[in-house]
Amino acid sequence: MRITDYSILFVIIMFPFFWVYSLHGTDDLMVMRLEQKYNQSIQTAVQDASQTMHQNEDPSLEASYDSVKLLKVDKDLLLNRFIETISINFGLENDLPAQQAFLTYLPALLVIDYDGFYLYRSTAYKDPSGNEAEKHLWTEKKLYVYEDDDGNLFRLTLDDYVHVYDQGTDQWIEGYRDELQFLTSIPLLQDAEGFENVRREVIVSTIQEHLASAITYHNNHVFRNGNAYQFIFPAISQEEWYNTIDDVGVMAFIQGIPVGDQYYNNYAFGSGRLVKKDVIIGAIDELTGSKYYYKSGCEFPYRPVERFNNAKEAAASGYYERTCYEGQGSF
Numbered sequence: 001m002r003i004t005d006y007s008i009l010f011v012i013i014m015f016p017f018f019w020v021y022s023l024h025g026t027d028d029l030m031v032m033r034l035e036q037k038y039n040q041s042i043q044t045a046v047q048d049a050s051q052t053m054h055q056n057e058d059p060s061l062e063a064s065y066d067s068v069k070l071l072k073v074d075k076d077l078l079l080n081r082f083i084e085t086i087s088i089n090f091g092l093e094n095d096l097p098a099q100q101a102f103l104t105y106l107p108a109l110l111v112i113d114y115d116g117f118y119l120y121r122s123t124a125y126k127d128p129s130g131n132e133a134e135k136h137l138w139t140e141k142k143l144y145v146y147e148d149d150d151g152n153l154f155r156l157t158l159d160d161y162v163h164v165y166d167q168g169t170d171q172w173i174e175g176y177r178d179e180l181q182f183l184t185s186i187p188l189l190q191d192a193e194g195f196e197n198v199r200r201e202v203i204v205s206t207i208q209e210h211l212a213s214a215i216t217y218h219n220n221h222v223f224r225n226g227n228a229y230q231f232i233f234p235a236i237s238q239e240e241w242y243n244t245i246d247d248v249g250v251m252a253f254i255q256g257i258p259v260g261d262q263y264y265n266n267y268a269f270g271s272g273r274l275v276k277k278d279v280i281i282g283a284i285d286e287l288t289g290s291k292y293y294y295k296s297g298c299e300f301p302y303r304p305v306e307r308f309n310n311a312k313e314a315a316a317s318g319y320y321e322r323t324c325y326e327g328q329g330s331f
Helices: 003-054 065-070 075-090 096-105 192-224 238-244 311-316
Strands: 108-112 116-126 132-138 145-147 153-155 161-166 171-176 249-259 262-271 280-284 291-295 303-308
Touching: 003 075, 003 249, 003 262, 075 096, 075 108, 075 116, 075 249, 096 249, 108 192, 116 192, 145 192, 192 238, 192 249, 280 311, 291 311, 303 311
Parallel strands: none
Antiparallel strands: 108 116, 108 249, 116 132, 145 153, 153 161, 161 171, 249 262, 280 291, 280 303
16 A cells, blocks of 8 residues: 555544544533633622622721621622622523522522621421422521530630630620630630630631531432432632631532533632721730730730720820830730
C-alpha cells in the first residue's frame, strides 16, 4: 500500500474518535460556562438576600456597634429577595411552579444571625385537611449553646458578648467576656483565647450538625419522589467556616442541577457585614483609678466599663487613649 493509502485508512479509523472527543470538548465548554453563570447567579442572590438583614428594630441605633444585637431578621423578606434574584437570573420570573421546582435543588438555605441561626429546609407538616405533607419551611431560631464540665451554660454570639448561667450562684449574667471575668470565677471567662476557640468551635459544629440533618432529610424526600440524585454535605474547610461566622449573613446550598452529563453542586455566602468593626473600650486602671480607652483586640490589665463607637466619644467621657503597642501582652 502507498503512503497515501495508509493516511486515508488512518483518517477513516480515527475519525469517530476525533468526532466523539470534539463533542465531549464542546460539552465540557458548555458545562464550564453554565457553572460560571450559576455561580454568579447564586452569589448575587445570597448577597441580595443578606442586604435585608440591615433592618433594625430601633432605627436610631443603625450606626451603632450594639445595633447588631437588635437586628430584625425578616426571614420571609429575605427568602423573597433570594427567590426573586434567582428567578431573574434563571429565567423563572412569573413562573411559580418553576420556582417551587427549583427548591428541589436547594437542600438548605442558612441564615446566620447574631445569636443563632435559621434554616429553610424540607419539613414535614399537616395540610389544612390534616394530611401529612412536606415542603420547605423555616425552622425556629437555633441558639449557639455550650455547657462546660461544671454545668455552666453559655449562650454565645458572633462576638464576645455572652449570656452565662452560673451554676455556683444559680443566676444568669450577661455582657462581654472581658467584663464578666470580674463578676464570676467561671474558668472559661478568665481565658480570652480559650473562650474564642470554644465560641467558634461551638457555633460551627452546631450549624454543621443541623445542616447535615437537613441534607439527609432532603435526600429521603427527593428519593420518595423518584429523584435518584444523592445530595451530599459540601466539603468546606474549617478556616472557611470560621471566616463565615465572622458576620451575620446568608448561605445557600445548591445541588443536583443537571448540567450536560454532570450535576451542578455549589454553595455561596453573602455577608451582612455588620458585626466585625473596631470598637473602642473604656476601662479603669484599678491601681490608680485612671481611665483609658483603646481598640478592642488590645489587652490591658484594666477593668472594662464602657464601649464606644469611636475615640471622640471616649475622650469626651474623660478617657485617655492607649494604643496596643503600649500594653504588656497586647498585640
